[in-house]
Amino acid sequence: MSDPQNNPHDEHGHGPRPGEKNYWLDNPKNVDLIWYALAGACFLLFVADFFVEKHPHFPIEEWVNFYGFYGFIGCVFLVLAAAQLRKVLMRDEDYYERKSDEDGKGQQ
Amino acid sequence: MIGELSPALIVIIGSALTVFFPGGWPRNIFSLAVIALAGYQLHALGLGEYGQYSLFGETLTLTRIDGLARIFAVIFLIAMALNTVYGWWLRDAGQQAVSLAYPGAALGGVLAGDLVTLFVFWELAAITSVFLIWAGNNERSFGAGMRYLVWQIGSGVLLLAGIALFYRSTGSFAFENFIDGGMSLTDPAVLCIFIAFGIKSAFPLLHNWVQDAYPESTVTGTIILSVFTTKMAVASIARGFAGVEALVYIGAVMTAFPIFFAVIENDLRRVLTYSLNNQVGFMIVGIGIGTPMALNGAAGYAFCNILFEGLLFMAMGAVLYRTGTIKGSELGGLYKTMPLTAFFCIIGAASISAFPLFSGFITKGLIISGAAEGHYFWVWMTLLFAAAGVFHHSGIKIPYFAFFAHDSGKRPDEAPLSMLIAMGITAALCVGIGVAQIFTGPEGDPLYALMPFEVVIEKSYSPYISYTAPHVLTQMQILFFSGLAFAVLQKTGLYPPELRSTNLDTDWFYRVPGRVALLGIVGGVVALWRAVWGVTKGLIGGAVNGLYHSHGPEGRMARTWSVGYTALFTAIVLGIALIAVFSVR
Numbered sequence: 047m048s049d050p051q052n053n054p055h056d057e058h059g060h061g062p063r064p065g066e067k068n069y070w071l072d073n074p075k076n077v078d079l080i081w082y083a084l085a086g087a088c089f090l091l092f093v094a095d096f097f098v099e100k101h102p103h104f105p106i107e108e109w110v111n112f113y114g115f116y117g118f119i120g121c122v123f124l125v126l127a128a129a130q131l132r133k134v135l136m137r138d139e140d141y142y143e144r145k146s147d148e149d150g151k152g153q154q
Numbered sequence: 155m156i157g158e159l160s161p162a163l164i165v166i167i168g169s170a171l172t173v174f175f176p177g178g179w180p181r182n183i184f185s186l187a188v189i190a191l192a193g194y195q196l197h198a199l200g201l202g203e204y205g206q207y208s209l210f211g212e213t214l215t216l217t218r219i220d221g222l223a224r225i226f227a228v229i230f231l232i233a234m235a236l237n238t239v240y241g242w243w244l245r246d247a248g249q250q251a252v253s254l255a256y257p258g259a260a261l262g263g264v265l266a267g268d269l270v271t272l273f274v275f276w277e278l279a280a281i282t283s284v285f286l287i288w289a290g291n292n293e294r295s296f297g298a299g300m301r302y303l304v305w306q307i308g309s310g311v312l313l314l315a316g317i318a319l320f321y322r323s324t325g326s327f328a329f330e331n332f333i334d335g336g337m338s339l340t341d342p343a344v345l346c347i348f349i350a351f352g353i354k355s356a357f358p359l360l361h362n363w364v365q366d367a368y369p370e371s372t373v374t375g376t377i378i379l380s381v382f383t384t385k386m387a388v389a390s391i392a393r394g395f396a397g398v399e400a401l402v403y404i405g406a407v408m409t410a411f412p413i414f415f416a417v418i419e420n421d422l423r424r425v426l427t428y429s430l431n432n433q434v435g436f437m438i439v440g441i442g443i444g445t446p447m448a449l450n451g452a453a454g455y456a457f458c459n460i461l462f463e464g465l466l467f468m469a470m471g472a473v474l475y476r477t478g479t480i481k482g483s484e485l486g487g488l489y490k491t492m493p494l495t496a497f498f499c500i501i502g503a504a505s506i507s508a509f510p511l512f513s514g515f516i517t518k519g520l521i522i523s524g525a526a527e528g529h530y531f532w533v534w535m536t537l538l539f540a541a542a543g544v545f546h547h548s549g550i551k552i553p554y555f556a557f558f559a560h561d562s563g564k565r566p567d568e569a570p571l572s573m574l575i576a577m578g579i580t581a582a583l584c585v586g587i588g589v590a591q592i593f594t595g596p597e598g599d600p601l602y603a604l605m606p607f608e609v610v611i612e613k614s615y616s617p618y619i620s621y622t623a624p625h626v627l628t629q630m631q632i633l634f635f636s637g638l639a640f641a642v643l644q645k646t647g648l649y650p651p652e653l654r655s656t657n658l659d660t661d662w663f664y665r666v667p668g669r670v671a672l673l674g675i676v677g678g679v680v681a682l683w684r685a686v687w688g689v690t691k692g693l694i695g696g697a698v699n700g701l702y703h704s705h706g707p708e709g710r711m712a713r714t715w716s717v718g719y720t721a722l723f724t725a726i727v728l729g730i731a732l733i734a735v736f737s738v739r
Contacts (some may be wrong), residue, residue: 063563069490071558081641088638091631100624101615103526104534107628114631116535117542121639124543128417129650135658136418142656143294145666 088114158204160217161192161227162265162275165234165258168192169251177245185238185254192261193231196224203267212327215267221606222453226264226389228604229457230257233381233464236580240468241374242572249289253378256282260382264389268327269317269347272390276313276354279383280306286375287367295370301661302367305360306383309353316346332394339398348395355387355438358407361431362660365415368430369423373475376423377467380430381460388437388456392606397444402525405442406533408435409540415659416547420482420652422556423470426463429506429548432540433459439537440521443528446607447617451520453606458505458513458587465502465580466552469495472569472577473556482551482652487561495569496557498577505584507549507633508541510626513587516601519625523617542636549633550640555652591620 070076095111102108109115138144156164168188175181196219205216219227234257244250259282262275280303287299320343321327328335332344339348353360368379395401409432416428437459440452472495473488474480489496501512508514518541525534568574591599596619602609611618617625643649705711715723 063565071489072561081645084634084638084641088634091627091634094627095631098623098627100628103523103529104531111631111635113538113628114635116538117545117632118635118639120539120542121546121636122643124413124539124546125417125639125643125649128414129648131414132418132650132655132657135415136653137656137658139654139656142665146297146669 156191156195158199158217159195160205160262160265161196161199161231162217162258162262164188164192164195165261166255166278169254169258172251172254173247177247177250179242181247181250182238182242185250186235188254189231189234189238192258193228196227196231209270212268212270214270214327216262216271217265218267219265222389222392223265225453225457225604225606226385227261229460230261230264230382230385232583233257233378233460236464236576237374237378237381239579240377240471240573240576243570244374246289248285249372249375252282252285252289253374256286257378257382260386263386266329269313269320269329270327272329273310273313273317276350276386277307277310279386280310283379283383286379287371289372289375290370291372298367298370301664302363305353305363309350312346312353313350316343316348316350319343319346329393331396333398339395339400351387351391351394352404355384355391355434356408356431357404357438358411359660361408361412364430365424365427365659366661368427369421369480373471377464377471380426380467381464384430384434385456385460388434388441388452391438392441392449392452396441396449398442401438401442402528402530402533403442405435405438405440406536406540408432408438410435410536410543413540413543413547415657416543417551418650418655418657420655422480422482422485422552423467423474425482425547425552426466426470429466429544430463432544433463433506435540436518436521436537439533440524443521443524443530445524445528446610447520448524448528450602450605450607450609451517451524451617454517454601454604455514455521457601457604458517458584461580461587462502462505462513462584465498465577465584466506466548468573468577468580469499469502470552470556472573473566475573476566476569477564481654482555482559483654485556485562485564486559487557488564488566489557490561491565492557492568494574495577496553498574498581499553499557501581501584503549503553505588507545508629509633510621510629511585511588513584515588515629516591516599516620519620519629520617538632542632545633545636546640550637596620 091114092111095114100107106112165188168185168191171188172181172185175184199217199219201219201221201224203215203218206213207216208214234254237253237257241250241253256279259275259278263272263279266272266275284299284303284306287295287302289295290298317327320332323341323343324335324337332347333339337344339345349360353363356364364384368376371379391401412428412431412435416425416432419425419428433455437452437456440448440455443449470480472492473485476492477485477488479485505512505514508518522534522537522541525537569577587601590601594600596602596609596611596616599609602618609618615622615624619625640649703709
């Protein structure tokens, strides 16, 4: 089995390599296509909401496309709040190693 | 042939014997044979209590197979077998033995018929599992393993204290529902056991040992760790505390807060450990609601989670194995050369997100519906938010940043065949459980047949019937609109990029100020010891010097006395003796 350390790495430059096979997702137009497909699916699910009888436990479930809107708003809130959380909680990658080194020096 | 031998003991004894087999296929085949034998024994015994033994005059039960124990035992054995296949390439006798001993101990925990047996396996699982963390074989994994051990042993000590107090007040080691048995959660015995279970299942604020330790293990070790400890705790809580309302709120918090950390975490295996907390949170809510449907949901969700969470950990393990890193900031574009791993990862992601046709969809709804039927509005809202969040960080973030996103330029080989086989079987199980109901109907669903309580379908829109139009529609709405949110945030550049970083969590308290305080205490104790030693040395030294001064060769007592002085001294001593004798009489 190969050793993970000895795998060939491309340390220089990201993106497709010259002469490499062009993958479907390398074309930005195809990425946009996924975008539109997702938006289209959301629209269809929104429309479908009018045609499906639900069995709500809470009045809020009767709102049109409640689950969709709640999921959307919930995720936006999640990401924006997490980005703020980063300001408080993010440290360097070797934060704990440095801390213990500092303590070690303090002891000597 | 093997009588009532516990399936757990079969695995544990087998794990010790693996070292006698040469690494490679002989050891792996032997491991699989041990797991198969344990599975056969579980099946052959059937429901009931086996392996009674006597301790302190009490009859204890090594193996109790009931509905709850069975579903966990079955999935534990499946996970053991899958992990053995996944790690087929491994040639490390110690790690391979522990990879069987630790799951064996956890299996013993879920099959334990009394509290003493539970304690023994509880501790054995703690001690064996730490070797998987230390197998990371570097300074970080050593430190993380030590901290992990403190938490695990702490949980064990609390459990032991709880058992002792429980025995004193009830005279029994019975492991049944404590609250139904007439005890209150505030009873010190019950509270100790509750917190011991809470540590192992990673309740909020007691959770961080998971994120600290699990990602420091090896490629295979992290996958194994992710399965057993927390699920053994879930099974124990389901047995001891089903219907305790506090669990509904604890579980709800557990589902919601780790996902914020998961969004900003760069180590993708650590993202999955936050996801693990969130997933166990769903199970805890189900246990807290305590209705047969919610408990079935919790146990069924644990069953499915072990598969799909394991699949995600396997995919990330393959990435780590092939690229040498698991940091989101270093990865991307791997689908080009690891398409099968990417495909299996997406199946795991779809399952954890509870997409229709995947396993999470069948069981998560039982818990969320349970919360709605129990009229827990805010808990229900939290669970929906958490369900959207799971899709976001496990469903999208994990596959997206590893296999797609910006092209990292890395072109690793596809995962080794053994990993692909294990991931393929796991993925097939995720899909199989997800679609079974379409073919068998809810009454014939094989997962429902394994559930601890009888599945009763009373109405046409029972949550047990997964494939109803409103259930499929509402689930698709929440998932697709969450996906849309991710796409919009990516397009607008609002999505926080993957950055090389450490995010502080509760471990900061004991790794920084706690460490400083501990070093201060150690320094203080050293100084105090030196001071006490100095004073003692001074006093004793002074006394010795004084004695030497008076009794030493040059001392007063050593001088030659004149006859008259001796006679006078003798008379004084005799006089004192005479007075003393008279006064005593």
